[in-house]
Amino acid sequence: MRLPVRVLVWLAALLLLAVVAPSLAPYAPTQMFTDARHVPPMPPRLEASGRVYAVTLTDRLRERYATDASRLLPLPWWAPAGTPVFLLGTDAGSRDLFSRLLVATRPTILLALAALLGTITLGTLLGVIAARRGGLIDALIMRTGDLLLVLPVMVVALLLRSALPLVLPAVEIFAWLTLLLSSVGWPIVMRVVRATIRHEQASASALAVTALGASRGHLLRRHLLPACAGPVLAQAGLLLPAFIAAEASLSFIGLGFPDTWPTWGTLLREAADVNALVRFPWTLVPAAAIFLVTFGTRLVVSDGHAMPGTTAVRPGSAGRIVREGSPR
Amino acid sequence: MLRRLSLRLVLAVALLWAAGSLGFVMTQLAPGDAALADVGPGAVEAREALRARLGLDAPLSVRYQRWLTGVVQGSLGHSVLFERPVVDVLRERMVNTAALALAALLVGSLLGVPLGVYSGTHPSAIGTRCIRGASALFVSIPSLLLALVLVLVSARTGWLPVGGMTGAAAASSLLGLIIDRLSHLTVPALALALPLAAMLEHTQAQAMADVSSMRVIDGARARGLSRRAAVWRHAWPLSLGTVLPVYGVLAGSLFGGAVAVEAVTAWPGLGRLMLDAVRARDAALLAGAAMTATALLAVITQGIEALAAWRDPRTGTDA
Numbered sequence: 001m002r003l004p005v006r007v008l009v010w011l012a013a014l015l016l017l018a019v020v021a022p023s024l025a026p027y028a029p030t031q032m033f034t035d036a037r038h039v040p041p042m043p044p045r046l047e048a049s050g051r052v053y054a055v056t057l058t059d060r061l062r063e064r065y066a067t068d069a070s071r072l073l074p075l076p077w078w079a080p081a082g083t084p085v086f087l088l089g090t091d092a093g094s095r096d097l098f099s100r101l102l103v104a105t106r107p108t109i110l111l112a113l114a115a116l117l118g119t120i121t122l123g124t125l126l127g128v129i130a131a132r133r134g135g136l137i138d139a140l141i142m143r144t145g146d147l148l149l150v151l152p153v154m155v156v157a158l159l160l161r162s163a164l165p166l167v168l169p170a171v172e173i174f175a176w177l178t179l180l181l182s183s184v185g186w187p188i189v190m191r192v193v194r195a196t197i198r199h200e201q202a203s204a205s206a207l208a209v210t211a212l213g214a215s216r217g218h219l220l221r222r223h224l225l226p227a228c229a230g231p232v233l234a235q236a237g238l239l240l241p242a243f244i245a246a247e248a249s250l251s252f253i254g255l256g257f258p259d260t261w262p263t264w265g266t267l268l269r270e271a272a273d274v275n276a277l278v279r280f281p282w283t284l285v286p287a288a289a290i291f292l293v294t295f296g297t298r299l300v301v302s303d304g305h306a307m308p309g310t311t312a313v314r315p316g317s318a319g320r321i322v323r324e325g326s327p328r
Numbered sequence: 329m330l331r332r333l334s335l336r337l338v339l340a341v342a343l344l345w346a347a348g349s350l351g352f353v354m355t356q357l358a359p360g361d362a363a364l365a366d367v368g369p370g371a372v373e374a375r376e377a378l379r380a381r382l383g384l385d386a387p388l389s390v391r392y393q394r395w396l397t398g399v400v401q402g403s404l405g406h407s408v409l410f411e412r413p414v415v416d417v418l419r420e421r422m423v424n425t426a427a428l429a430l431a432a433l434l435v436g437s438l439l440g441v442p443l444g445v446y447s448g449t450h451p452s453a454i455g456t457r458c459i460r461g462a463s464a465l466f467v468s469i470p471s472l473l474l475a476l477v478l479v480l481v482s483a484r485t486g487w488l489p490v491g492g493m494t495g496a497a498a499a500s501s502l503l504g505l506i507i508d509r510l511s512h513l514t515v516p517a518l519a520l521a522l523p524l525a526a527m528l529e530h531t532q533a534q535a536m537a538d539v540s541s542m543r544v545i546d547g548a549r550a551r552g553l554s555r556r557a558a559v560w561r562h563a564w565p566l567s568l569g570t571v572l573p574v575y576g577v578l579a580g581s582l583f584g585g586a587v588a589v590e591a592v593t594a595w596p597g598l599g600r601l602m603l604d605a606v607r608a609r610d611a612a613l614l615a616g617a618a619m620t621a622t623a624l625l626a627v628i629t630q631g632i633e634a635l636a637a638w639r640d641p642r643t644g645t646d647a
Contacts, residue, residue: 164358
């Protein structure tokens with residue numbers, strides 16, 4: 001498959017995952033189980049044809065559990081009401097980590113996709129304006145983009161976040177974070193669009209289309225913008241992991257989603273305490289989910305080589321896109 | 329030359345002004361202020377008194393003017409959070425972040441560059457596959473996750489101290505102090521350095537592959553040089569033209585990652601300081617920290633550009 005198609009299919013798959021995942025959760029994300037604080041993961045056993053071993057509490061004070069291989073339990077969706085099955089263990093609030101992880105998938109991935117949409121819309125719009133208008137407007141857009149690119153991303157994010165109240169309803173946080181990530185990411189898309197359009201509109205084919213009597217709007221819609229689709233989607237594949245990591249970082253440090261809203265970032269806060277992390281390492285499971293999406297995106301962008309050609313923008317070389325080699 | 333330098337200087341000052349102003353104004357746009365964050369919502373009188381003492385009762389434009397006048401005169405204002413001049417707080421934290429960033433750049437380069445030279449010149453070796461696999465892995469792990477995993481590993485094994493910058497037992501000798509600091513630096517520096525090394529390995533390998541096709545190696549080998557000498561003395565210097573500019577981009581991502589890594593490992597650097605400043609609504613402190621981070625980044629980027637210009641004078645003239 002060609003790169004733009006691959007990226008679109010991957011994004012659609014992620015969207016589907018975000019829609020479906022929460023309804024697969026066996027338990028409610030907020031349901032607290034008695035005597036089930038920090039239960040270790042109960043993986044399905046091959047030797048027991050996919051069932052899991054029961055776990056019994058041996059020391060309530062130290063939160064120690066023993067695996068009871070003589071008692072077999074079915075997978076959580078079919079488990080009897082009295083004996084819940086925790087595939088990925090439980091957290092400090094005695095809640096099922098597997099269910100929480102599935103429920104957290106939706107806000108995490110939807111935020112990344114929304115931010116991606118915002119970034120592409122804003123970046124394309126400004127890129128088209130910069131390339132078509134030129135002159136002072138072009139210079140203004142480019143310098144603003146330069147400023148945002150030169151400042152460290154997390155610093156810009158922190159500065160923008162500081163303009164908001166510390167505590168906000170989750171839906172408002174979602175909207176603000178989308179806006180925040182879009183306003184940090186747009187220069188990258190803008191540069192690619194601007195470079196592509198400037199290159200394309202100077203080409204012989206654009207001249208031919210204009211000579212045949214096409215309007216500026218027709219040239220833009222049918223010839224210039226389609227040429228941008230490939231480069232923009234390649235950038236999207238690099239931006240998506242960055243957005244997921246940014247959500248995780250912001251939520252982890254307490255400036256993203258509130259704890260009452262499970263996202264991959266807020267779930268990771270369980271692992272913030274070193275002592276808890278050492279004793280209950282399964283609280284790192286959201287990190288595995290973040291890694292899988294990041295790694296998968298890289299595979300998709302780079303056609304199975306896991307290392308895309310990084311299109312890096314050189315600071316100081318105005319508007320020149322340096323493609324650091326082709327994927328190997 | 330002089331014109332270019334002065335233009336650079338004007339741009340740098342404009343950048344610092346933008347970062348500082350953004351930090352100062354943004355923090356105060358949100359409802360609530362430093363007095364509210366410090367005293368809490370209950371004690372109204374104490375809050376108003378603190379507000380008057382801190383000068384928070386003046387309108388934003390007046391406060392901004394006061395702050396900017398102070399900055400021009402070399403004072404970055406007073407930190408509400410630490411109850412000290414901002415400059416003093418920044419001086420300590422800046423050294424810590426600079427040490428962390430430089431250690432990460434150094435370790436990342438020492439790992440990434442030789443591995444990239446190897447994998448670029450041995451395209452079909454088994455070692456190359458291992459290197460590529462490892463760098464594909466590490467480039468996909470955000471620094472936040474890597475920091476968490478490294479903290480878990482070092483806490484489990486007890487090989488390295490976790491959290492903070494200094495050990496519980498105060499080191500008496502200078503050597504003990506150095507070892508203590510270095511062992512605390514290892515986890516945060518590695519969390520930043522490994523993704524860096526992966527990116528560098530990738531770039532270096534491609535640059536070496538490009539250079540190798542220029543027959544530089546063949547020519548040098550024909551003159552009787554060993555393969556190693558041909559690669560390192562003739563091909564590698566040529567590849568730097570591609571590799572050095574990447575450092576500019578990497579330095580930016582380094583500071584972004586530092587915020588998360590410093591939060592996980594409790595390294596007292598600028599990232600954590602900015603975080604604390606946002607939470608405490610400490611406008612002067614946030615503005616100062618943003619300016620310092622920008623300045624540090626600019627120094628690193630300019631240093632790399634100067635290095636690139638020294639290696640290849642052509643790159644310096646057209647920018």
